[in-house]
Amino acid sequence: MSIVQVLFYFMGLITLASALTVAISKNLVRSIFMFFITLFALAGLYVLALADFVAVTQIVIYVGGILVLILFAFMLSGKEALAAAQLQSNRFVSLSNLPALLLALLFLVVMINIIFKADVSNLQWIKEANGVKNVIGSNESMINNIGINLMTRYLLPFEAISVLLMVALVGAAHLSRKEGTRV
Amino acid sequence: MITLTDFMIVSAVLFCTGMFVIISKKNSIQILIGIELMLNAAILNLVAFGKYDRINNSGQMFALFAIVLAAATTAVALAIILNVYKQYKTIDPDKIKQLKD
Numbered sequence: 001m002s003i004v005q006v007l008f009y010f011m012g013l014i015t016l017a018s019a020l021t022v023a024i025s026k027n028l029v030r031s032i033f034m035f036f037i038t039l040f041a042l043a044g045l046y047v048l049a050l051a052d053f054v055a056v057t058q059i060v061i062y063v064g065g066i067l068v069l070i071l072f073a074f075m076l077s078g079k080e081a082l083a084a085a086q087l088q089s090n091r092f093v094s095l096s097n098l099p100a101l102l103l104a105l106l107f108l109v110v111m112i113n114i115i116f117k118a119d120v121s122n123l124q125w126i127k128e129a130n131g132v133k134n135v136i137g138s139n140e141s142m143i144n145n146i147g148i149n150l151m152t153r154y155l156l157p158f159e160a161i162s163v164l165l166m167v168a169l170v171g172a173a174h175l176s177r178k179e180g181t182r183v
Numbered sequence: 184m185i186t187l188t189d190f191m192i193v194s195a196v197l198f199c200t201g202m203f204v205i206i207s208k209k210n211s212i213q214i215l216i217g218i219e220l221m222l223n224a225a226i227l228n229l230v231a232f233g234k235y236d237r238i239n240n241s242g243q244m245f246a247l248f249a250i251v252l253a254a255a256t257t258a259v260a261l262a263i264i265l266n267v268y269k270q271y272k273t274i275d276p277d278k279i280k281q282l283k284d
């Protein structure tokens with residue numbers, strides 16, 4: 001068992017354990033900070049999948065942006081929201097979330113079955129990619145290639161997403177403005 | 184050597200955890216966290232398959248797009264949650280029943 005594999009299992013274990021803690025915990029603050037750990041461990045998994053730039057982006061945008069936003073919303077939504085969150089039952093298996101648990105478990109069984117049936121490592125296009133050496137090696141950096149592709153091959157989605165991001169930010173600012181302050 | 188199946192299993196478990204959070208929680212912020220978990224499961228798959236496209240980098244590129252989209256979604260959703268809290272004094276989605284006040 002190589003060190004990469006050990007690291008993969010370690011990161012995967014941290015990811016899944018902290019995600020399950022998010023699901024189980026009834027304390028909102030605790031689940032937000034556990035989500036933080038999930039995101040960091042996922043960035044580690046991206047590095048192991050040889051996508052270092054995506055991992056850095058994950059840390060900058062998710063941990064730096066989204067998590068701070070969630071914490072802000074949590075703090076601005078006051079005491080009652082916190083009390084309501086504390087009030088729900090603390091047992092993992094209770095009658096109220098039994099349907100959710102059942103649905104999630106059944107879905108998991110179906111997905112695992114499909115993954116093993118699909119046998120993704122022997123797909124046609126992956127074999128072809130292996131044949132023509134179109135595989136990212138562990139000692140090369142993809143950042144130059146990503147930059148060039150972003151400005152040539154993926155220019156249209158890039159522009160579309162920049163317009164959408166601007167629209168979303170203007171919309172968010174408009175939604176959260178104070179009532180009665182318009183000029 | 185880490186196979187693609189390993190990544191897909193981690194991602195499937197993460198997706199189901201996110202689905203459980205979305206269905207069972209009674210707080211809009213926790214539901215938002217569940218949505219983010221599901222999105223991250225999808226991004227993990229994109230990145231894992233992106234290893235087999237060295238020239239075009241399609242997997243990693245669309246993982247980046249998905250991350251940016253998630254950020255935009257969260258900003259709008261949190262603005263809506265704050266407005267709903269202002270209106271109803273609660274963020275339990277079960278208790279928000281009317282469209283008009």
